[in-house]
Amino acid sequence: MTFDLEAKKCETSKSIILISLDTVHAGRMSIYGGPAKVPNIEKFATNSLVFEKAISHFPETALSHWAMMSSVLPEVHGNVPANGGSLYTGPTLADIAKHHNYSTAGFIGGVTMTDQASGFGRGFDLYDDQFTFSFEDMSRNGVEVTTNARRWIANQQGRYFAFAHYFDAHFPYTPTENMYDPDYQGVIDGTDKVLRPYRDGQKIPSKRDVEHVRALYDAEITELDAKIGPLLNLADANTIVVVTSDHGESFSHDYYFNHRAGLWDEVTHVPLIIGGGGVEFKKFSQQVGLIDLLPTLLDIACLPKDKRFMGTSQLETQSSERAYSITDPWMPKPQFSVRTQQWKWISQPKADLIYNLS
Numbered sequence: 001m002t003f004d005l006e007a008k009k010c011e012t013s014k015s016i017i018l019i020s021l022d023t024v025h026a027g028r029m030s031i032y033g034g035p036a037k038v039p040n041i042e043k044f045a046t047n048s049l050v051f052e053k054a055i056s057h058f059p060e061t062a063l064s065h066w067a068m069m070s071s072v073l074p075e076v077h078g079n080v081p082a083n084g085g086s087l088y089t090g091p092t093l094a095d096i097a098k099h100h101n102y103s104t105a106g107f108i109g110g111v112t113m114t115d116q117a118s119g120f121g122r123g124f125d126l127y128d129d130q131f132t133f134s135f136e137d138m139s140r141n142g143v144e145v146t147t148n149a150r151r152w153i154a155n156q157q158g159r160y161f162a163f164a165h166y167f168d169a170h171f172p173y174t175p176t177e178n179m180y181d182p183d184y185q186g187v188i189d190g191t192d193k194v195l196r197p198y199r200d201g202q203k204i205p206s207k208r209d210v211e212h213v214r215a216l217y218d219a220e221i222t223e224l225d226a227k228i229g230p231l232l233n234l235a236d237a238n239t240i241v242v243v244t245s246d247h248g249e250s251f252s253h254d255y256y257f258n259h260r261a262g263l264w265d266e267v268t269h270v271p272l273i274i275g276g277g278g279v280e281f282k283k284f285s286q287q288v289g290l291i292d293l294l295p296t297l298l299d300i301a302c303l304p305k306d307k308r309f310m311g312t313s314q315l316e317t318q319s320s321e322r323a324y325s326i327t328d329p330w331m332p333k334p335q336f337s338v339r340t341q342q343w344k345w346i347s348q349p350k351a352d353l354i355y356n357l358s
Contacts, residue, residue, distance in 0.1 A: 181211065
């Protein structure tokens with residue numbers, strides 16, 4: 001990897017905890033007006049930077065995280081799943097932190113972010129990605145992710161960067177409690193066995209069944225809020241905590257319970273909240289792309305930015321005029337989208353979808 005770093009702006013850098021809630025659409029969370037209650041995140045947000053329109057550039061886990069952590073759009077990274085990593089030689093957040101003598105660790109909750117699948121372990125002293133999973137559920141419970149992350153953080157003497165990745169809201173939708181739709185009388189549940197035909201487009205669910213499955217997804221988000229609570233509480237003047245996601249999930253547009261082949265806002269609109277590190281509450285109504293996260297975070301942490309970043313610090317500017325997203329170009333029927341404050345264009349092989357967002 002190569003560095004092209006700007007000069008440091010200040011002497012006192014800050015520790016960083018980056019929490020990624022895999023497959024969480026911002027619009028489902030109560031902090032963004034949705035039904036899934038997230039009281040811990042809402043409390044955390046009262047003294048944080050809250051971005052109302054953060055847009056993901058890629059609707060799959062590994063490549064979205066590469067773009068987020070490098071401030072470089074997905075196309076530059078190549079076919080990450082096929083290559084087992086990124087082709088980009090510039091630094092990620094982990095690389096920059098390590099270069100400045102931070103301790104670095106990643107705690108992984110989903111199989112698609114293991115180092116073997118994503119090559120994302122680069123720059124980490126510890127990459128905790130070994131756990132037992134099955135085809136039906138390729139995740140590690142978020143309680144374990146939080147426990148391992150807190151144990152490691154407690155042993156750090158100097159500055160650190162901790163990446164905590166949670167797969168709990170990802171398909172299948174199997175919360176411990178059906179808290180948002182207890183009166184449902186149908187036979188559809190959130191398991192892989194039942195939903196796979198709908199997910200693969202072989203069956204079309206009824207409106208009522210979709211409502212129920214969405215309620216199970218919302219319940220997973222609420223349970224996830226409780227699981228990350230102990231990490232949110234670590235935010236202070238010297239420790240920055242970020243809450244975000246790689247992409248959302250689709251429950252409409254005749255594309256159900258999936259995300260890989262969709263670029264509607266329910267797939268690309270993700271949470272982004274930055275607290276601690278001396279920031280005060282501020283709400284950003286203008287859209288930002290996830291490539292804007294890294295330069296913004298480095299400014300707060302007093303770490304240098306790389307000159308090849310495609311994103312911009314939101315401490316310097318307060319909008320991304322255009323946010324670009326793509327689906328996997330190596331899959332059939334690739335899509336491309338451009339989103340401005342007022343318009344969104346989704347280019348599909350046989351259609352152009354144009355939305356007036358107002």
